Amino acid sequence: MHRVVVLALDGVIPFELGIPSRIFDEAIGADGERLYAVTTCTIDGLPVTSSAGFTVGVQHDAWAxxxxxxxxIPPSAALGPVREHGRLPEPVAEALSRIRPGTRVVSICTASYVLAAAGLLDDRPATTHWREAEHFQRTFPRVRTDPGVLFVDDGDVLTSAGAAAGVDLCLHLVRRDHGSEVANRVSRGCVVPPWRDGGQAQYINRPTPEPSQATTADTRAWMLEHIDRPVTLAELADHARTSVRTFTRRFREEVGMTPGQWLIRQRVERARHLLESSDLPIDQIADSSGFGAPSSLREHFRAIVGVSPAVYRRTFRTRT
Structure with missing residues (x-):
């Protein structure tokens, strides 16, 4: 089993603390075996007080x-000094020094401040809660902060946005480790979506639209129904009964990305499904997912997934 250790700092926020065990404990292999073992520790093995006022008891200290x-590392309400000065308290720094080189390190929400203060995000892409993004960037100018995404996967260091984005990130790790089939089973067991479209932009406070105001939801559904053929912005705007400019603006406000970016991601997801579940050749998968040419599929697939379609199929093809 893959060993996951969650570090609960004093003032830990309960919801985010529970995300790793809830997601990873749900991950079961084809033969019913557990795929992850999750352990929670504190710096000294003693209980910590959560942000909700109750005590969290553990059986392990930071040597875990x-x-x-x-x-x-989930967020903590007691990270004020780190946020203010950009430096870790000595006990936290000492605890993090016990992490072996090459270990995958993940922060949820504002725990990104901990990773940044430890120097783990220097010259790397990262995200945090959108409310803190501007301050985070000022405090840690070497971090390439992206305030618009739900999470950032930079290989061995991953960061997520606020609260439920930790669920998205943990599901992404299951998908990355074991493929979409296992991740989808986890999402169904936890009654959460396997993948949320868009980024944090859709959650930033904006005036609530009037109930009669048009949205792009129907057009997005139509795009998925016709994912195997090329579509133009003008065609999408016509389907939504609006101008191209208005459609593009509404789409970005609702989804957090442009129609083209969203459609490419949906096509990559279609290709992933076909690579995992069928023996179709790459050119047919490219055609069925709307990329047309295999070269276009390979380019976008590698950009989003990180590996080529062929490598992905060898790793995650479901055999019966």
Whole structure:
């Protein structure tokens, strides 16, 4: 089993603390075997007080971090000094020093401040809660902060946006480790979506539209029904009964990305499904997912998934 260790700092926020065990404990292999073992520790093995006022008791201290293959740090309401000065308290720094080189390290929400203060995000892309993004960037100018996404996967260091984005990130890790079939089973067991479209932009406070105001939801559904053929912005705007400019603006406000970016991601997801579940050749998958040419599929697939379609199929093809 892959060993995951969650570090609960004083003032830990309960919801985010529970995300790793809830998601990873749900991940079961084809033969019913558990795929992850999740352990929670504190710096000294003593209980910590959560942000909700109750005590969290654990059985492990920070030496558990030395045995981890993945370390997850949830946010804490007691991170004020880190946020203010950009430096870690000595006990936290000492605890993090026990993490072995090459260990995958994950932050949820504002725990990104911990990783940044430890120097783990220097010259790397990262995200945090949108409310903190501007301050985070000022405090840690070497971090390439992206405030618009739900999470950032930079290989061995991953960061997520606020609260439920930690669910998105943990599901992404299951998908990355074991493929979409396992991740989808986890999402169904936890009654959460396997993938949320868009980024944080859709959650930033804006005036609530009037009930009669048009949205792009019907057109998005139509795009998925016709994903195997090329579509133009003018065609999409016509379907939504609006101008191209208005459609593009509404789409970005609702989804957090342009129609073209969203459609490419949906096509990549279609291709992933076909690569996992069928023996169709790459050119047919490119055609069925709307990319047309295999070269276009390979380019976009590698950009989003990180590997070529062929490598992905060898890793995740479901055999019966």
């Amino acid at each position: 971090l030395a045995e981890a293959e993945t370390v997850v």
